Amino acid sequence: MARFKQHSIVPGFGLTLGYTLTYLSLIVLIPLAALVTKGAAQSWASFSATIFDPRTLAAWRLTFGTAFIASAVNVVFGLAIAWSLVRYEFPGRRLLDALIDVPFALPTAVSGIALTAIYSEHGWMGRWLTPLGIKAAFTPLGIVIALAFIGLPFIVRTVQPAIEDLDPAVEEAAALLGASRLQTLRRVILPALQPALIAGFATAFARALGEYGSVIFISGNMPMKTEIASLLIVTKLEQYDYTGAAAIALLMLASSFAMLFAVNAGQWWFARRHERGA
Amino acid sequence: MRTARRHTEPAWMRLTLILAAVAFTGCLILMPVVAVFVEAFRKGAALYVASITEPDALSALRLTLLTAAISVAANLVFGVAAAWAIAKFRFRGRSLLLALIDLPFAVSPVISGLVFVLLFGAQGWFGGWLSGHGVQIVFAEPGVILATVFVTFPFIARELIPLMQEQGIDEEEAAVLLGASGWQTFWRVTLPNMRWALVYGVVLANARAMGEFGAVSVVSGHIRGRTNTLPLHVEILYNEYNFSAAFAVASLLALLALVTLALKAFLEWKIRAARQASPGGEG
Amino acid sequence: MAIEARHVTKVFAKQAALRDVSLHVADGELVALLGPSGSGKTTLLRIMAGLEEPDPAPDTAVLIDGVDISRQPSDERRVGFVFQHYALFRHMNVFENIAFGLRVRPRKVRPPEQEIRRRVNELLDLIQLGNWARHYPSQLSGGQRQRVALARSLAIEPNVLLLDEPFGALDARVRQELRRWLRDLHEKIHLTSVLVTHDQEEALEVADRVVIMNQGRIEQVGTPEEMFHHPASEFVVSFLGNVNLFHSRIADGKPVFEPAAAPAPDAAGNSRPARVFVRPHEMEIDLVRTADSSLEGRVARIQSAGALVKVELITKENGTITVDLTHQRYRELAIKPEDTVYVRVRESRVFTEDYSI
Numbered sequence: 001m002a003r004f005k006q007h008s009i010v011p012g013f014g015l016t017l018g019y020t021l022t023y024l025s026l027i028v029l030i031p032l033a034a035l036v037t038k039g040a041a042q043s044w045a046s047f048s049a050t051i052f053d054p055r056t057l058a059a060w061r062l063t064f065g066t067a068f069i070a071s072a073v074n075v076v077f078g079l080a081i082a083w084s085l086v087r088y089e090f091p092g093r094r095l096l097d098a099l100i101d102v103p104f105a106l107p108t109a110v111s112g113i114a115l116t117a118i119y120s121e122h123g124w125m126g127r128w129l130t131p132l133g134i135k136a137a138f139t140p141l142g143i144v145i146a147l148a149f150i151g152l153p154f155i156v157r158t159v160q161p162a163i164e165d166l167d168p169a170v171e172e173a174a175a176l177l178g179a180s181r182l183q184t185l186r187r188v189i190l191p192a193l194q195p196a197l198i199a200g201f202a203t204a205f206a207r208a209l210g211e212y213g214s215v216i217f218i219s220g221n222m223p224m225k226t227e228i229a230s231l232l233i234v235t236k237l238e239q240y241d242y243t244g245a246a247a248i249a250l251l252m253l254a255s256s257f258a259m260l261f262a263v264n265a266g267q268w269w270f271a272r273r274h275e276r277g278a
Numbered sequence: 279m280r281t282a283r284r285h286t287e288p289a290w291m292r293l294t295l296i297l298a299a300v301a302f303t304g305c306l307i308l309m310p311v312v313a314v315f316v317e318a319f320r321k322g323a324a325l326y327v328a329s330i331t332e333p334d335a336l337s338a339l340r341l342t343l344l345t346a347a348i349s350v351a352a353n354l355v356f357g358v359a360a361a362w363a364i365a366k367f368r369f370r371g372r373s374l375l376l377a378l379i380d381l382p383f384a385v386s387p388v389i390s391g392l393v394f395v396l397l398f399g400a401q402g403w404f405g406g407w408l409s410g411h412g413v414q415i416v417f418a419e420p421g422v423i424l425a426t427v428f429v430t431f432p433f434i435a436r437e438l439i440p441l442m443q444e445q446g447i448d449e450e451e452a453a454v455l456l457g458a459s460g461w462q463t464f465w466r467v468t469l470p471n472m473r474w475a476l477v478y479g480v481v482l483a484n485a486r487a488m489g490e491f492g493a494v495s496v497v498s499g500h501i502r503g504r505t506n507t508l509p510l511h512v513e514i515l516y517n518e519y520n521f522s523a524a525f526a527v528a529s530l531l532a533l534l535a536l537v538t539l540a541l542k543a544f545l546e547w548k549i550r551a552a553r554q555a556s557p558g559g560e561g
Numbered sequence: 562m563a564i565e566a567r568h569v570t571k572v573f574a575k576q577a578a579l580r581d582v583s584l585h586v587a588d589g590e591l592v593a594l595l596g597p598s599g600s601g602k603t604t605l606l607r608i609m610a611g612l613e614e615p616d617p618a619p620d621t622a623v624l625i626d627g628v629d630i631s632r633q634p635s636d637e638r639r640v641g642f643v644f645q646h647y648a649l650f651r652h653m654n655v656f657e658n659i660a661f662g663l664r665v666r667p668r669k670v671r672p673p674e675q676e677i678r679r680r681v682n683e684l685l686d687l688i689q690l691g692n693w694a695r696h697y698p699s700q701l702s703g704g705q706r707q708r709v710a711l712a713r714s715l716a717i718e719p720n721v722l723l724l725d726e727p728f729g730a731l732d733a734r735v736r737q738e739l740r741r742w743l744r745d746l747h748e749k750i751h752l753t754s755v756l757v758t759h760d761q762e763e764a765l766e767v768a769d770r771v772v773i774m775n776q777g778r779i780e781q782v783g784t785p786e787e788m789f790h791h792p793a794s795e796f797v798v799s800f801l802g803n804v805n806l807f808h809s810r811i812a813d814g815k816p817v818f819e820p821a822a823a824p825a826p827d828a829a830g831n832s833r834p835a836r837v838f839v840r841p842h843e844m845e846i847d848l849v850r851t852a853d854s855s856l857e858g859r860v861a862r863i864q865s866a867g868a869l870v871k872v873e874l875i876t877k878e879n880g881t882i883t884v885d886l887t888h889q890r891y892r893e894l895a896i897k898p899e900d901t902v903y904v905r906v907r908e909s910r911v912f913t914e915d916y917s918i
Contacts, residue, residue, distance in 0.1 A: 012460040016360070101539055101542065102308075105538045113528060118313050177716075213387070
């Protein structure tokens with residue numbers, strides 16, 4: 001035990017670590033292991049049959065595509081929101097700040113039915129879109145809207161602290177060197193916010209990949225058209241195709257992990273290069 | 279004439295940004311919240327009350343409360359133990375442990391439910407053994423509870439660990455040197471210092487536990503009156519085209535969310551205040 | 562180009578940072594704004610840069626080369642500014658940082674890329690960082706970063722160079738090096754410069770003229786020698802260098818501290834209480850009482866400090882005073898603690914009560 005743990009007179013290490021590891025294994029590690037074994041234990045033929053099945057591919061394309069678009073839209077508006085919250089004073093600023101956390105707290109089923117009601121043909125927003133020939137509910141557009149809803153707080157809450165940390169002296173320096181405000185925004189401020197924007201995008205994207213409750217009501221769930229990957233997993237389960245479900249689940253898990261890993265690695269690399277104070 | 283101020287955006291740009299921010303947030307976020315309540319009362323208050331007091335709704339409420347209570351309690355004990363081990367000691371593999379604790383955050387809700395079906399379902403690892411002993415986990419209450427525990431696993435630990443790390447081990451070491459046992463140290467020294475973070479973690483975990491949908495949906499089997507939580511009940515009502523009832527039940531959950539947000543803001547303020555007073559400051 | 566501030570007042574939240582301050586800096590001069598924190602020196606500098614605005618008043622103005630800067634758009638003002646914490650653009654390398662001011666110019670006024678490169682390389686040679694062009698600020702030391710910041714502000718060929726405690730964030734040795742380097746640079750390019758510092762050594766070493774500020778007002782303006790030998794007020798004296806303070810009385814035009822007397826050039830009238838400021842090296846120690854050396858003291862402590870020996874004496878009427886001796890004189894006197902010695906004042910500054918500060 002000598003080199004495993006640094007000496008300390010504070011008691012309780014053995015007990016707490018033991019309990020932690022046991023509980024962690026029982027609740028998290030073993031269940032996940034079951035998934036990995038079930039998914040990986042099948043033959044490659046069986047695995048690829050599920051993964052490359054047209055319905056799965058369609059679901060995959062849809063899930064990735066909508067997650068990407070929703071997160072990209074959120075980056076644009078999330079930046080505007082975070083900037084306004086940090087830099088400007090206006091009536092209702094506090095309310096706006098409080099609203100951003102709603103998607104974190106609101107149960108996904110509730111947001112799911114609410115968004116459907118709003119964007120269906122006669123809904124509050126739907127009625128403006130129908131005359132324009134735009135259908136939101138039961139289309140990929142609806143899925144994008146739902147994913148934008150749940151992803152927004154990830155981006156705003158990641159970018160906000162980065163904006164708060166901007167050094168005002170750097171902006172003053174740029175202005176004194178003759179840069180117009182737009183030039184300063186483009187050449188000095190945006191690059192400085194880039195890491196936070198990317199991290200926010202990645203977190204929102206990873207979350208959107210696996211989202212279920214907020215999406216299944218508004219999407220219509222038509223196979224090959226508006227069926228998202230997580231729904232496909234549920235469908236396969238209901239058909240007792242455990243291995244098929246496990247295969248898709250593994251793929252989804254791998255994508256989320258890869259995304260988060262890439263972002264963490266990128267941030268670490270970026271920090272090493274730039275952050276040591278300037 | 280005023281000095282040309284280059285330190286902030288031109289007025290047109292500020293206005294555009296603010297309007298864009300407000301419009302986007304209003305349409306995307308505020309509207310759904312308002313819609314829940316409007317739709318809930320669309321058919322009148324009488325129907326609203328009937329919807330939420332109807333037996334299936336009440337049993338869904340019961341299961342939701344039970345599930346939340348058990349998962350929060352279980353994860354609370356875990357959170358405290360894990361925070362103690364991680365924040366007060368240095369050992370090899372600490373960062374790995376931290377990453378593992380965060381795992382459930384990265385897992386999609388549906389997968390969170392799937393893993394338990396794979397473990398305890400008919401074809402699962404323990405499926406045979408369980409049915410042989412007449413124990414039902416999946417498609418029964420225990421499954422619902424387990425899936426919820428999984429999903430809310432990191433919440434409390436994540437709130438406690440950074441705070442405890444920040445506070446260091448000086449006070450605990452001092453207590454031990456003065457003769458306190460481990461439990462005494464914990465109760466009298468550590469716990470008071472992390473009260474607010476603890477409550478914060480509990481509030482967040484509770485909100486998630488009561489509102490969880492995807493994981494529970496996979497595991498529960500949707501058996502009315504038995505394995506339905508409030509969110510699942512909302513789904514059932516909605517799929518039966520019983521919209522106003524669905525929204526009525528949903529409004530309870532929305533209310534829970536709003537209360538959670540208010541508590542969250544209050545606790546954040548408390549924690550900030552405690553942080554400012556803390557390093558060496560408190561008597 | 563000359564820079565001038567006229568009747569500048571600035572009040573921040575009920576606190577007056579500047580009270581009716583006027584200052585003229587001649588073309589090619591290097592002026593130091595010196596004072597404790599809260600004296601208003603940084604505020605004055607920022608107002609000169611246009612980063613802040615003075616409180617509006619009819620006779621208030623900031624002029625560069627005679628032109629009121631409030632009537633000039635920012636990018637025509639050409640003010641070079643160096644920040645205490647460098648404010649370099651972290652995500653750009655050294656070259657890009659220096660080139661920034663040239664690259665953001667409107668197309669009409671922008672020099673061609675070749676010309677930009679030439680100028681930047683010239684500046685890189687000037688700051689002796691030619692090999693570091695592709696490095697990023699995080700890879701440079703503090704002193705190197707500040708040189709880059711300086712080069713960056715020089716790139717736009719400013720009319721005036723303003724420096725806000727430029728060496729405040731650096732180690733003592735780097736500070737000294739850069740101080741000397743800045744002075745050399747100024748000799749070379751003769752750019753009108755204003756430097757804010759709280760370090761008097763820095764101000765006295767680097768500047769052509771020094772402006773001492775206190776609580777939002779200018780106490781004195783003059784060359785370093787004038788400041789040191791002809792301080793205009795008590796604040797100036799005590800701010801600059803160690804002093805001993807004697808309370809005495811003016812009698813017959815001379816300050817009297819029983820029983821010694823010191824020459825009092827600006828005293829008038831009799832028996833008025835006065836404060837006499839004497840620097841440690843402006844006194845001498847004798848072993849016997851004489852007409853001039855009549856202040857008696859007991860040696861309390863002797864400390865060797867570099868080139869001098871500091872002797873602490875306890876006197877009956879004036880508490881503890883410090884006298885600096887050369888090592889040679891100290892050896893000649895051969896004094897030790899508890900000895901009784903006599904102090905002679907060679908030079909002093911006297912302030913009587915009717916002197917308002």
